[in-house]
Amino acid sequence: MIESRHKYLFLFPALFTLIAIIIFPLVYTFRLSFSSWDVVQPTLDFIGFDNYVRVFNDMRFWESLATLGTVVLSVVSIEYIIGFALALLLWQDIERNRFFRVLFIIPMMATPVIISVVWRTMFHESLGPINDLLTMAHLPTVPWLSKPTSALIAVIIVDIWQWTSFIFILLLAGLLSLPHEPYEAAAMDGANRFQTFWHVTFPMMAPITIGILIIRIIEASKIMETVYVLTSGGPGTSTETSAYYIFIRSLREFQIGYSAAMSIVYLLLMILALMLIAKGLTRGLVSKGG
Amino acid sequence: MVKNRMTKIVVTIALAAGLSAGGVARADKWSEKYPIKEDVPGPASYEATSKKDYKGRTLTILTHAIPVMGEPTALHAKQFEKLTGAKVKVVHVPFGDLFQKAMIPFQTGQAAYDVMFYGSLWIGDFHNYLAPVPGEYIGMPQMQEVTRNYKDVATWEGRMIQFPVDGDRHYLKYRSDVINNPELRAKYKEKTGKELRVPQTWKEYAEMGRFFNNWDWDGDGEKNYGSAEVVARDNLMFSAIISRVAPYAKHPDVKGGFFFDLETMEPLVNTPGWVEGVKDFVEAQNYMPPGGNNFGLGDEIFSFGGGQTLFSYSWDDAFVQAMEPKSRIRNLVGAAPLPGAHKVWNRKTGKWDKFDTPNRAPYICWGWTSAVIKASKNKDMAFDYLAFFANPANHASDLLVGRFGVNPYRTTDFDPKFYIKEAGWAPDVAKTYCATLSGMDKSQNRVFDLRVPGVNQYMSSLAAGVSKALAKQLTPQQAMDEVAVEWKQITKRLGKDRVRKAYANVVALEDNLKR
Numbered sequence: 045m046i047e048s049r050h051k052y053l054f055l056f057p058a059l060f061t062l063i064a065i066i067i068f069p070l071v072y073t074f075r076l077s078f079s080s081w082d083v084v085q086p087t088l089d090f091i092g093f094d095n096y097v098r099v100f101n102d103m104r105f106w107e108s109l110a111t112l113g114t115v116v117l118s119v120v121s122i123e124y125i126i127g128f129a130l131a132l133l134l135w136q137d138i139e140r141n142r143f144f145r146v147l148f149i150i151p152m153m154a155t156p157v158i159i160s161v162v163w164r165t166m167f168h169e170s171l172g173p174i175n176d177l178l179t180m181a182h183l184p185t186v187p188w189l190s191k192p193t194s195a196l197i198a199v200i201i202v203d204i205w206q207w208t209s210f211i212f213i214l215l216l217a218g219l220l221s222l223p224h225e226p227y228e229a230a231a232m233d234g235a236n237r238f239q240t241f242w243h244v245t246f247p248m249m250a251p252i253t254i255g256i257l258i259i260r261i262i263e264a265s266k267i268m269e270t271v272y273v274l275t276s277g278g279p280g281t282s283t284e285t286s287a288y289y290i291f292i293r294s295l296r297e298f299q300i301g302y303s304a305a306m307s308i309v310y311l312l313l314m315i316l317a318l319m320l321i322a323k324g325l326t327r328g329l330v331s332k333g334g
Numbered sequence: 335m336v337k338n339r340m341t342k343i344v345v346t347i348a349l350a351a352g353l354s355a356g357g358v359a360r361a362d363k364w365s366e367k368y369p370i371k372e373d374v375p376g377p378a379s380y381e382a383t384s385k386k387d388y389k390g391r392t393l394t395i396l397t398h399a400i401p402v403m404g405e406p407t408a409l410h411a412k413q414f415e416k417l418t419g420a421k422v423k424v425v426h427v428p429f430g431d432l433f434q435k436a437m438i439p440f441q442t443g444q445a446a447y448d449v450m451f452y453g454s455l456w457i458g459d460f461h462n463y464l465a466p467v468p469g470e471y472i473g474m475p476q477m478q479e480v481t482r483n484y485k486d487v488a489t490w491e492g493r494m495i496q497f498p499v500d501g502d503r504h505y506l507k508y509r510s511d512v513i514n515n516p517e518l519r520a521k522y523k524e525k526t527g528k529e530l531r532v533p534q535t536w537k538e539y540a541e542m543g544r545f546f547n548n549w550d551w552d553g554d555g556e557k558n559y560g561s562a563e564v565v566a567r568d569n570l571m572f573s574a575i576i577s578r579v580a581p582y583a584k585h586p587d588v589k590g591g592f593f594f595d596l597e598t599m600e601p602l603v604n605t606p607g608w609v610e611g612v613k614d615f616v617e618a619q620n621y622m623p624p625g626g627n628n629f630g631l632g633d634e635i636f637s638f639g640g641g642q643t644l645f646s647y648s649w650d651d652a653f654v655q656a657m658e659p660k661s662r663i664r665n666l667v668g669a670a671p672l673p674g675a676h677k678v679w680n681r682k683t684g685k686w687d688k689f690d691t692p693n694r695a696p697y698i699c700w701g702w703t704s705a706v707i708k709a710s711k712n713k714d715m716a717f718d719y720l721a722f723f724a725n726p727a728n729h730a731s732d733l734l735v736g737r738f739g740v741n742p743y744r745t746t747d748f749d750p751k752f753y754i755k756e757a758g759w760a761p762d763v764a765k766t767y768c769a770t771l772s773g774m775d776k777s778q779n780r781v782f783d784l785r786v787p788g789v790n791q792y793m794s795s796l797a798a799g800v801s802k803a804l805a806k807q808l809t810p811q812q813a814m815d816e817v818a819v820e821w822k823q824i825t826k827r828l829g830k831d832r833v834r835k836a837y838a839n840v841v842a843l844e845d846n847l848k849r
Binding site: 080082083084086104167168169170175185187188189190192195272275276277278279280281282292295296297298299 | 430431433434437441442459566567568569623624625626627628630633642787788790791794798801802804805806807827828829832
C-alpha cells in the first residue's frame, strides 16, 4: 500500500504538468466553445451548440481549411522529395559534407517571422531582387504577392525553404542507422543504384518516413507566421489558412467563444485526417517494406 | 584717455554680461538637460513636473513598439522618472497585439497597466474601462490648444476619456514637381485634353494616376507609378477604403449615418455610394506600382516617400518620409484635401445627387491616443505623466521627429513658420501642409471611424470583402453585399441597441450635433 502511494507521489509532478499544460487548456477551450464570450460580453455563459452551427455555416472557415490542405499537401510532399534527395547526397561521404549538413539546417533554426520578412522583401515586385534577377535573365516578372495563385506559391516556397532541412536531417539520421547487410546482399545480386534504392533503402526507411511525414504534417498545418507576414491571408482570402483565420477571429476580433468552437472542430478534423493519413501511409509504405 | 579706456571696458563687460544673461534666459536649464528647445511655463512643464514627488511609486504603461509612439512614450517616461522620482515601466507591443494586450486584463478584471497608448477607434470597446480626464487637466492651457476634431475624437458621450497626444487624418499627398511642371502640364493637356492640377475628385485622381503610370517621369532612370495606397487586407486597408468611399457616400444634406442608418441600423456598406468607392479602389490597381495591391502602410510610406509614385493618401507618415532631410524628393511634395466626387448617393431619395463643386468628406481617421485606466491606483501620477508627455515643449520637439508618429492636433501646430524655421521646409510645402490639415477642422461634412463596440469585427469584415473585390473573387457589389450581411450578423450578436447607442455618438460628430 505504502509502495503504491510512493508510486503516485513520483507520478504527481508529471501528471500535474500534463493537466496544467494540456488537459486544462483543452477542457477550458471546450467549455469556452459553448459560450458567447466576445468583445462586449466576457462571460462563460452557455449558448448550446450555436457556435458550432455557425462554424458549419462559415464558408470562410471551410475555404481556409481547403487552402491549408493545398499548402500542407504541397509543402510536405515537395519537402520530402528534396529532403530525401539531399540526405542521399550527403549520406555517403560524411566527413567532407559536414559543412553542407550544417548549412542545410540553418533555415530551420531561424525565426519564421524573420524569415518571412526577408522573403517578403525578396518577393517585393518592384524593389525585391527576385524579379530583378528574372528581368536580368530576360524572363517575365512574377506578381508574387498580388495574385492569388502566385501568392499561394510564394507561401509554399517559403515553407519549403525553411522546413526541408527538418525532413533532411531526420532522413539522414535514418539513413545512417541502416544496416549494411542488405546492401551487401543487393550488391551480390547485381542490383544497380536505382534498384538498391527502390528495393532496399526506400522500404527500410518506411517506418521513419511515416513518423517524419506525420510530424511534418502536424507542424505544417499550424502555418501562421508566414501567412501573416507575407500576405495577411490575401489577395482576397486566397492564402488564408485555418490557423490564421482562427487568429483573426480570436485575437483581432475577440470572438473568443466562436474561435474556441472553430479550434475544437479543427482539432477533431486534424485527428481524423491524421488517423487516415497514418493508416494510408502504413498500408502503402510498410507493406512495401514488409 | 584712461577714463575713455575704462568706460570702454566697463561697457564691454556689461554688454557681455547682458548677452550672457540673455543667452541663459533663452536656453533654460531644462533645455540643457533634455531634448527640447525651451521649457514652456504651465502646469505640466518641466519646472512644474520637477516639483512633483512620486518616489517609491511605479507607473506601468502599455504602448506600441519602438519607434512609432513607443519611442516618445519611453523617452518621456525616462524624463518623468528623473523629474519626479517615480519608477516607470514601459511595455512595448506590436500593433497587431495591442488590442488583445489591453482587452485581456480589462475582461479579467486586472489592473495590469495605469496608462495605455492605442488606436483611438477602440474607444467603443474600451470606454467602460477608462478614467475620465479630470477637469484640472481639461482646463490646462495646452489642452485649450487641441482642435475641435481631436477633442471630438477623445470624447465619449460628452466626456473626455482619451488624452490627446496625436492628431491623425487622411489627406492627399502629391508630387508638386510634377503637378506644377509646365512641360508635364502641357504634355498632359495634349494627350488628355485636360488640365493637370491637384486632383479635385477621385475620377481625376485616377485619370492622372493612369497617365503617370509605368514611365520615368522624374528622370532618375527608374519607372514611376500613379498611386501608392494601403491595400493589404489586414494591414489597415479598412481605413483606405473609407477615404475612397467618403465623398460618394457622405451626403452633406443627409443626416443619420455613414456606416449604418442610425434609425434602422441597416448597414449602408452595399449602397451605391460605397460600391462606387470600392470600384475606384479596384480600378486603382491599374496605376499602382508592381505589387502595389499588397502594400501595407509601411510599403505605402516608402513607395511615395521614396519618390516612386505621383500620389498617395493616408496618414502623415508618407509625407513626413518624403520631407526627411535626406529624402531626394524633399520639398518636392504637396498636401491637399482628399479628392471629392461630383455625384453623391442620397439614400433618402435613392438617387445620385450631382454636385458642381465636388463633395468633400474629410476622414478624421483614427490615430494614436492615450488614456488612464479606471482600475489604476495611480491615476494622479498617470494623468501627470500624460500631461507631461504632451506639454508644449515636448510636443514641439516630438513633432519634428518623423519616426515618433506624433502629428499636428493643436492650433499652434498649424503655423507654417514653425515647419519652415524648425524643420527647414520650403514655404510652399509648409503652407499646403498647414492649410490642408487645419482646413479639415472647418468641415461640416466629416467622417469618423465606426467607434462602436466590436469595431474590429466590422472593419475586419469590411477589409475581407473589399479584398475579395480587389482579387476579383467577387464583383464590388457582390463583395459589399456579403459585407452587409456579415455586418447585420455582427450587430445582432453584439446587440442592436448597444451598437446603436454607441453609433449615435459617431453620428452626432458627423452631423455636427451637440451632445
